[in-house]
Amino acid sequence: MRGQNRFGLSAMKTLIAATIAGTMVLVSGAIYAQSVQTAPQIVPRVTGAAKPMGDVPAPPFPRPVTDDKRVMRNYPEQPPVIPHSIENYQLTLRANRCLECHRREYTEGSGAPMISVTHFMDRDGQMLADVTPRRYFCTACHVPQTDARPLVPNTFTDMKASGR
Ligand code: HEC
Ligand code: HEC
Structure with missing residues (x-):
């Protein structure tokens, strides 16, 4: 049992x-x-012939704005944009084509606006006789414009609109 x-x-x-x-x-x-x-079928197939690489047409270069009209600044400290062509202007350690027109001594002949007083100050606020090294490479701050369409919408509003 x-x-x-x-x-x-x-x-x-x-x-x-x-x-x-x-x-x-x-x-x-x-x-x-x-x-x-x-x-979801997000993984590409491992087998089968791969697609051959094709030529993708490059978008055309946008046209630079060179109408020589000085553009209003969006706020007082904005580096003004460059309203003229800077093509082939040399900007190296030895040569600075920009200063050949914008340096204080040359503005009478060139009719270009002088680099402003801030461009003569070193970082301690000391006035120098010529452009300060930290303002030597102009295109670090000043840029020309083109007619390219903005990639993203811009919601910038002028400080005047904020009512202060
Ligand atoms: C041949 C002379 C000449 C050269 C070289 C030159 N500029 Fe100018 N620039 C001018 C003149 C003249 C103006 C005034 C607007 C105009 O006529 O285009 C001007 C205007 C400007 C302005 C606008 C200033 C404002 O208050 O709106 C900026 C910024 C500027 N230039 C930057 C540069 C930079 C950066 C370079 C070098 C890459 C350069 N320029 C080279 C003559 C020159
Ligand atoms: C570090 C950024 C910076 C660099 C580099 C720089 N700038 Fe500027 N620039 C500014 C700013 C910001 C202003 C507007 C406020 C001011 O005057 O400081 C200005 C103003 C100007 C103006 C208008 C002056 C006026 O009184 O209307 C001219 C012209 C100019 N810069 C030319 C130049 C040239 C030419 C160079 C190269 C030698 C240069 N800048 C380098 C930031 C810069």
């Missing part, structure tokens, strides 16, 4: 374990099948 009982119990255990395992296989199979159907 005892032996029979024991045999019956372990047979039952095996049956239950087999049933649970079978159910798990079925359920996970169903979940897998569904996920394969709904998963």
Whole structure:
């Protein structure tokens, strides 16, 4: 009797374990099948011929604005934009084409506006006789303009509009 009982119990255990395992296989199979159907296909195929590289036409260069009209500044400390062409103007350690017109001594002949007083100050506020080294490379701050369309919309509002 005892032996029979024991045999019956372990047979039952095996049956239950087999049933649970079978159910798990079925359920996970169903979940897998569904996920394969709904998963977004963001991974490129690994097999098959690759697309050949094609030529992409470069967008045309935008036209520079060179109308010689000085542009209003959007706020008092703004470096004014350059209203003339600067093509082939040399700006190196040895040569500075900009200063040949904008340096104080040359403005009478060139008719160009003089670099402002801030351009003579070193970082301690000391006045120098000529342009300070930190203002030597003009195009670090002053840039010409083109007729290119802005890449993103601009929501800038003039400080006057803020009412102060
Ligand atoms: C041949 C002389 C000449 C040269 C060289 C020159 N400029 Fe000018 N620049 C002028 C004149 C003249 C103006 C006044 C507006 C006009 O006529 O274009 C001017 C205007 C400007 C303005 C606008 C100032 C304002 O208050 O709106 C900036 C900024 C400027 N130039 C920067 C430069 C930079 C930077 C370079 C060198 C890359 C340079 N310029 C080279 C003659 C020159
Ligand atoms: C570090 C930035 C910076 C550099 C570099 C710089 N500038 Fe300026 N520039 C400014 C700012 C800011 C202003 C307007 C406020 C002021 O006058 O300081 C200005 C103003 C000017 C003006 C208008 C002056 C006036 O009184 O209307 C001219 C012209 C000018 N710069 C020419 C030049 C030239 C030429 C060079 C190169 C030798 C140069 N700048 C280098 C920032 C710079």
